[in-house]
Amino acid sequence: MRLPNCYGISFQSVSKGFNGHRVLDNVSFEISPGEALCLMGRSGTGKSVTLKLTIGLIRPDQGRICIEGQNIVEMNEDGLSSVRRKIGFLFQSAALFDSFSLNDNLALPLMRFTNKSQDEIDFVVQKELEAVGLAEARYRMPAELSGGMRKRAGLARALVLEPRILLIDEPSSGLDRITSSEIDELLLGLKGRATMVIVTHDVPGARRVGDRLAVLDKGHLLAIGSAQELEKHDNRLVRCLVSEG
Amino acid sequence: MDLIGQFGLFASRGVRRAFRRPYESRTIWDQVEKAGWQSLPLIAASGFALGVVLTLHTRGSLTQFGAAALIPAVQSLAFFNEIGPLIAGLLVAGRVGAGIGAELANMRVTEQIDAIEALSIDSFKLLVIPRIVACAIVLPLLTIFMDTCGLIGGFLVENRISHLSLTLFLDRAFSQVTWTSVVPPTLKTAVFGFLIGLVSCYYGYTTDEGSAGVGRASTNSVVVSSLLIILADVLLVKIIFFLYPDSAI
Numbered sequence: 001m002r003l004p005n006c007y008g009i010s011f012q013s014v015s016k017g018f019n020g021h022r023v024l025d026n027v028s029f030e031i032s033p034g035e036a037l038c039l040m041g042r043s044g045t046g047k048s049v050t051l052k053l054t055i056g057l058i059r060p061d062q063g064r065i066c067i068e069g070q071n072i073v074e075m076n077e078d079g080l081s082s083v084r085r086k087i088g089f090l091f092q093s094a095a096l097f098d099s100f101s102l103n104d105n106l107a108l109p110l111m112r113f114t115n116k117s118q119d120e121i122d123f124v125v126q127k128e129l130e131a132v133g134l135a136e137a138r139y140r141m142p143a144e145l146s147g148g149m150r151k152r153a154g155l156a157r158a159l160v161l162e163p164r165i166l167l168i169d170e171p172s173s174g175l176d177r178i179t180s181s182e183i184d185e186l187l188l189g190l191k192g193r194a195t196m197v198i199v200t201h202d203v204p205g206a207r208r209v210g211d212r213l214a215v216l217d218k219g220h221l222l223a224i225g226s227a228q229e230l231e232k233h234d235n236r237l238v239r240c241l242v243s244e245g
Numbered sequence: 246m247d248l249i250g251q252f253g254l255f256a257s258r259g260v261r262r263a264f265r266r267p268y269e270s271r272t273i274w275d276q277v278e279k280a281g282w283q284s285l286p287l288i289a290a291s292g293f294a295l296g297v298v299l300t301l302h303t304r305g306s307l308t309q310f311g312a313a314a315l316i317p318a319v320q321s322l323a324f325f326n327e328i329g330p331l332i333a334g335l336l337v338a339g340r341v342g343a344g345i346g347a348e349l350a351n352m353r354v355t356e357q358i359d360a361i362e363a364l365s366i367d368s369f370k371l372l373v374i375p376r377i378v379a380c381a382i383v384l385p386l387l388t389i390f391m392d393t394c395g396l397i398g399g400f401l402v403e404n405r406i407s408h409l410s411l412t413l414f415l416d417r418a419f420s421q422v423t424w425t426s427v428v429p430p431t432l433k434t435a436v437f438g439f440l441i442g443l444v445s446c447y448y449g450y451t452t453d454e455g456s457a458g459v460g461r462a463s464t465n466s467v468v469v470s471s472l473l474i475i476l477a478d479v480l481l482v483k484i485i486f487f488l489y490p491d492s493a494i
Contacts, residue, residue, distance in 0.1 A: 052359070057359050057362055081367070082365070084362070089360070092356075098355070
């Protein structure tokens with residue numbers, strides 16, 4: 001089902017609760033194709049839930065979520081599966097498959113969803129790992145990688161199918177400033193190629209990468225706009241969360 | 246009752262998806278290797294030790310009644326009918342069931358299962374079905390291996406004590422054995438394997454309690470699958486006796 005009024009990503013009056021506690025309450029926003037939106041807010045305000053709703057890992061209690069015009073809320077597993085092929089997801093913990101080498105982590109989706117030969121798969125894996133600076137770690141297991149390397153490997157896996165939408169959950173959490181800056185550089189390189197939703201607490205990173213910033217608090221979307229707009233927002237929490245000082 | 250219902254729903258989900266492409270044959274083979282090949286030392290050692298112990302225990306009583314010649318037959322029938330299938334089932338429940346429960350629960354807690362879904366891959370089909378199928382395939386094979394090791398242990402004791410030759414031992418051991426005393430009891434372990442795979446995957450795949458859930462999934466996998474194996478054994482023995490009355494010792 002194609003909805004002409006839907007954008008790249010569109011949340012329309014979306015609510016979600018767990019065990020009687022409402023995590024998202026009537027949240028609506030739209031993201032244009034190719035735009036990078038950074039989602040900010042205090043811990044436990046529903047940022048990661050928003051990402052998981054976007055890819056259909058959890059379903060909302062009410063509201064519509066459209067991905068490139070398709071309402072995923074009403075989709076069955078097969079429909080969701082086809083939508084997910086357009087989306088890359090970098091989890092907060094990177095969520096690499098710990099029984100697979102880095103090579104196999106990246107090769108798995110290529111083997112499943114492309115008709116590439118083994119040589120072509122090897123080439124793509126090598127190219128993606130080089131792009132994130134992990135070519136030398138290709139045959140290492142996730143347990144042998146540092147936190148920053150895992151994040152970069154997770155990003156490489158998220159990008160291996162060349163998704164049109166990229167969801168990124170706290171790319172800089174637990175990383176030093178230099179490593180998180182390296183990851184920001186990688187994300188900057190992707191701008192324009194993919195629609196991005198980035199959950200982050202890193203204000204400088206969000207201001208560098210994000211075209212717009214959005215602030216969630218207690219399940220409500222407090223504000224959405226450019227960094228300059230949000231710096232002048234009436235709400236003190238919004239100003240605090242987006243200010244670098 | 247609620248738990249049985251959930252197992253039923255989980256199993257029906259597995260059956261529905263098992264016949265849809267892709268068939269995950271490579272993953273099934275990996276799991277067969279993991280559950281079967283890597284369990285061989287445990288099965289071999291246990292079977293051998295049980296064979297030795299069973300012979301030592303039965304020898305005294307049977308010799309008293311002048312029936313020492315029956316020791317190999319008693320041993321083979323005991324192993325083929327009950328000891329092999331049941332002990333192999335319980336050992337696999339402990340070793341493989343705990344592993345599956347912990348592995349899947351850890352994958353759930355660390356968002357690896359979500360990551361599989363995010364890659365458009367059916368995590369249930371990739372993770373659950375191959376493990377259940379592998380358990381159902383390997384358990385009959387491991388049971389045959391355990392029976393064999395049990396007989397070897399029994400033979401070595403007999404050979405050492407009464408200098409019984411291998412030919413005579415085997416002749417006596419298989420004198421009372423018919424196909425109904427070997428094939429149905431061995432095949433019933435496929436049901437045990439199915440139960441181990443189903444229960445362990447259920448607890449691992451559905452855990453939602455963080456890292457504490459990993460330990461709980463592992464423990465529940467072993468406890469519940471062991472209990473179900475024993476209960477299913479009672480039912481399956483009844484069915485075997487009903488279908489093949491001559492298989493009753």
